[in-house]
Every structure is written in structure tokens, then in C-alpha cells.
Amino acid sequence: MDTEQTARSVSIELLEIFDDKKSLNYSLANDLEPRERAQVREYVQNILRKRSYLDFIIGEYSSITIDEMKPVLKNILRLGLYEMLFMDGTPDYAAINEAVELAKLRLGSKAGDLVNAILRNIQRDIDNLPKPAFEDRTKLIATTFSHPEWMVKRWVKRFGEREAFQLMQSNNQRPFYYVRVNNLRTKTENFKLRMEKLDIPFDESEWLPGYYKVDSVAPFIEKDLLKKGICLVQDIAAGFAPTILEPEPGETIYDLCAAPGTKSIVMSDMMNAEGSIIAVDISAQRLELLAESAMDYRAENIKIRQDDVRDLNLKLADGVLLDAPCTGTGVLSKRADLRWKRTEEELENSVKLQEELLDEAANHVKRGGRLVYSTCSIEPEENWEQIQKFLEKYDNFELEKLDEFLPEEVLVEDGYAYQTLPHIHGCDGHFGVRLKRVK
Numbered sequence: 192m193d194t195e196q197t198a199r200s201v202s203i204e205l206l207e208i209f210d211d212k213k214s215l216n217y218s219l220a221n222d223l224e225p226r227e228r229a230q231v232r233e234y235v236q237n238i239l240r241k242r243s244y245l246d247f248i249i250g251e252y253s254s255i256t257i258d259e260m261k262p263v264l265k266n267i268l269r270l271g272l273y274e275m276l277f278m279d280g281t282p283d284y285a286a287i288n289e290a291v292e293l294a295k296l297r298l299g300s301k302a303g304d305l306v307n308a309i310l311r312n313i314q315r316d317i318d319n320l321p322k323p324a325f326e327d328r329t330k331l332i333a334t335t336f337s338h339p340e341w342m343v344k345r346w347v348k349r350f351g352e353r354e355a356f357q358l359m360q361s362n363n364q365r366p367f368y369y370v371r372v373n374n375l376r377t378k379t380e381n382f383k384l385r386m387e388k389l390d391i392p393f394d395e396s397e398w399l400p401g402y403y404k405v406d407s408v409a410p411f412i413e414k415d416l417l418k419k420g421i422c423l424v425q426d427i428a429a430g431f432a433p434t435i436l437e438p439e440p441g442e443t444i445y446d447l448c449a450a451p452g453t454k455s456i457v458m459s460d461m462m463n464a465e466g467s468i469i470a471v472d473i474s475a476q477r478l479e480l481l482a483e484s485a486m487d488y489r490a491e492n493i494k495i496r497q498d499d500v501r502d503l504n505l506k507l508a509d510g511v512l513l514d515a516p517c518t519g520t521g522v523l524s525k526r527a528d529l530r531w532k533r534t535e536e537e538l539e540n541s542v543k544l545q546e547e548l549l550d551e552a553a554n555h556v557k558r559g560g561r562l563v564y565s566t567c568s569i570e571p572e573e574n575w576e577q578i579q580k581f582l583e584k585y586d587n588f589e590l591e592k593l594d595e596f597l598p599e600e601v602l603v604e605d606g607y608a609y610q611t612l613p614h615i616h617g618c619d620g621h622f623g624v625r626l627k628r629v630k
């Protein structure tokens with residue numbers, strides 16, 4: 192098998208498992224070369240971004256429904272069709288041949304014939320493919336834009352159809368990435384020179400210092416810049432939470448729900464690694480990543496603690512960051528899998544958990560100290576509504592304006608919160624507020 196075939200077969204295995212267990216285990220690709228591993232991520236995320244539409248087309252050309260197909264057959268067809276419709280570099284005949292070979296290998300020659308027949312018929316009509324035409328408008332939109340119906344319903348209700356389409360289109364695009372320079376290992380000027388020398392195109396952000404928009408993180412991985420702690424991959428909007436918490440050298444900061452730790456690392460840099468950051472998370476596995484990063488990034492003031500934030504019993508801190516677990520509806524372009532994993536019930540559970548975590552976070556802020564609450568969600572229940580409930584309960588906290596920290600275009604609620612939206616701001620969707628404990 193050549194490189195691409197291997198990347199294809201692993202992608203299909205990953206997608207099969209995802210259909211069953213809703214989890215993506217990229218470690219299945221560990222034995223592949225770095226370039227192939229990156230290709231697996233591309234295939235998997237791209238197919239998940241277009242899944243409903245691909246399934247619709249396959250369904251139109253197959254005598255059995257997509258739900259009746261074995262997961263492996265379904266995913267071979269999805270991958271073949273994806274390559275035919277959306278990958279410029281792969282000729283149709285090659286996409287079809289690869290899919291047929293994979294079907295034969297995994298399911299036998301009859302399955303190979305079936306895949307061949309379906310994909311060749313689609314190829315024949317490629318300039319005139321059927322369009323989804325359901326009477327049910329939600330189903331029609333959900334199929335066209337490959338999002339679950341519950342998300343479509345709530346976004347159309349909130350934004351109107353036009354804007355909801357723009358949001359979903361953004362979610363379906365390959366994302367840009369940002370890298371942030373780590374001043375604990377290098378100087379900004381040197382970092383920029385290094386990128387120029389390595390011929391890595393970048394755009395310096397006007398929103399926050401030290402953030403650079405890049406097309407791909409591959410060169411940073413290949414040149415070991417992440418492992419050497421020179422820079423980290425962090426969306427610009429994810430950088431807002433540490434920015435508004437404004438940790439200073441010598442302070443005691445709690446990063447609650449900290450793993451895998453990108454915000455802890457940034458805060459350590461802001462503090463020049465002086466003072467202490469207690470990074471708490473419930474997941475031992477994710478904390479291992481944090482521990483490794485803390486070493487790579489020379490973030491020596493981070494102390495790690497595995498705990499449920501709801502069981503914490505620590506002294507009061509100068510600043511607390513609660514980067515709460517959430518539905519992640521702001522990051523669906525980078526994490527296309529989340530749209531098929533999340534449910535409306537999960538949104539409700541997430542809101543409840545956030546409320547409990549906020550109570551605990553508030554109890555750990557000293558008088559005059561600050562509490563930052565942030566999410567990577569765009570759902571009001573997890574964001575502004577959550578904060579309104581909090582303020583009704585706690586008269587010892589007040590919201591603070593954010594205009595001295597962040598650009599006006601990301602501020603909402605009279606400047607008391609930030610909320611980015613992928614289709615408007617061209618970055619991930621994040622929310623955050625800064626609260627001061629006044630008594």
C-alpha cells in the first residue's frame with residue numbers, strides 16, 4: 192500500500208469507530224509517518240464536516256439506505272465521494288479505485304463491485320448532482336450544511352436563516368490556526384525571524400501581542416518548534432481569557448479545568464513564571480499533557496493537581512480562571528466531530544455543571560481578586576445567561592468592563608463580555624467575562 196492508502200484505511204477505521212462510539216482515537220494513526228498522520232486528521236475532519244451531504248448523495252445512488260449499510264462500507268463510500276467532490280489533487284478514477292480496493296480488502300469482491308457501481312454512477316452525474324429537496328425545512332438545511340437538526344433549529348431561531356447559513360459555512364471551512372510565541376523560551380523578534388527563515392507565512396494579529404495567524408501548524412510540528420517550547424498553538428480568542436485575568440508575577444492564580452493547559456502556559460509566561468499557578472483538572476490523562484507542556488515551555492510556576500473542582504479546598508487566590516467544560520459549539524470547524532457528538536440534553540447537563548463549578552470558583556477568590564469565566568461555546572445558556580444567574584446569587588461580585596484588554600469588535604453586553612463568532616470574527620467562537628470580588 193502506498194502512503195495515501197494507509198492514511199485512507201486508518202481514516203476509515205477511525206470513522207467506523209466514531210459512528211459506533213462517538214469517540215475519535217487518533218492514536219490508531221501512531222504507526223504512520225507524520226505526513227500521513229496529518230492526512231488522517233484532514234480526511235476525518237473534512238468528512239465529518241460534510242457528512243450529511245455526502246450521505247444524502249450516497250443514498251440517492253444506492254438501492255439500500257445509508258443506515259442499512261455496514262459502517263465500514265458507509266465510510267469507504269464517504270471517503271471516496273469526499274475525494275471526488277472536494278479534493279482537487281485526486282483524480283476521480285484514483286478516488287474510485289482506492290475506494291474499490293479498500294472495499295474488496297475489508298468486505299470482499301461483491302462489496303468492491305457495489306462501491307464501484309455507486310461511485311461511477313455519481314461520477315457520471317458529477318456536474319449535475321441531485322440537491323436535497325426535503326419538505327421539512329430543518330432537515331433540508333441540516334443536510335445541505337451537514338449539521339445536526341437540533342443545532343440548525345436553535346441557530347435559525349436565534350440568528351435567522353441567512354446568518355445561520357453563514358455560521359455553518361464557516362464551520363465547514365478548513366480553519367486557520369494561530370500560534371503564540373512563548374517568551375519564557377524566546378523573544379518575539381527572534382521568533383518572527385525564525386518563521387521568516389523557515390519560509391512560514393504568517394500574519395501578526397492586531398488584537399493581541401504575540402499571536403500569529405498561520406495556514407497550517409504542520410511546519411511548526413516538523414521543525415519541532417512546539418516541542419522546543421518556542422510557541423504554542425492557541426486560537427486568538429482562546430487567548431482572551433488569560434488576557435483579561437491579567438495574572439501578574441508573584442500572584443497566586445488558580446486555573447480550574449486547566450488541561451491540556453494552553454491557558455496555564457500563557458499565564459505562566461505573563462507572570463514570567465514567578466508566583467504560582469495551581470492547575471486543576473479532573474482528567475489524569477489530560478493533566479499528563481499539561482505536565483509535559485509545562486516542562487517544554489519552561490512554565491516552572493505551574494503546580495498540577497488532579498481533582499474535581501467541586502471538591503476543592505484551597506486558600507483564596509488573587510485570580511481564578513474557570514475555563515469551563517462546554518458543548519464546544521464555537522470550535523466546530525477545528526472539531527467537526529463535536530457536532531455529531533453533542534446533544535440538546537448534553538447542553539442542559541453542561542449548564543448545570545458549569546453552575547456548580549462557578550460556585551466553587553467564586554469561593555476561591557479573595558476580596559479584591561478577580562474571577563474569569565470562559566467557554567468555547569456560542570450558546571447563550573452557557574455564557575451570558577449563566578453569568579446573569581451567577582450575579583443574581585452573588586452580590587459580592589461585579590462585572591468589569593473589558594475595553595482596556597480587548598478590541599471593541601469582540602465585545603458584547605456593553606463591553607462587559609466578549610463573544611466571538613466564527614462567521615463574523617474569522618476565529619473560533621469563545622465567550623468570557625471578568626468578575627471582581629468586591630466584598
Ligand SMILES: C[S@@+](CC[C@H](N)C(=O)[O-])C[C@H]1O[C@@H](n2cnc3c(N)ncnc32)[C@H](O)[C@@H]1O
Binds near residue numbers: 453499500516
Ligand atoms: C475546556 S477544557 C479546558 C481547556 C484548558 N483550559 C486549556 O486552555 O487548555 C475543560 C476541562 O474541564 C475538565 N473538567 C470537566 N469537569 C471537571 C470537574 N468537575 N473538575 C475538574 N475538571 C473538570 C475536563 O477534563 C477538561 O480538561
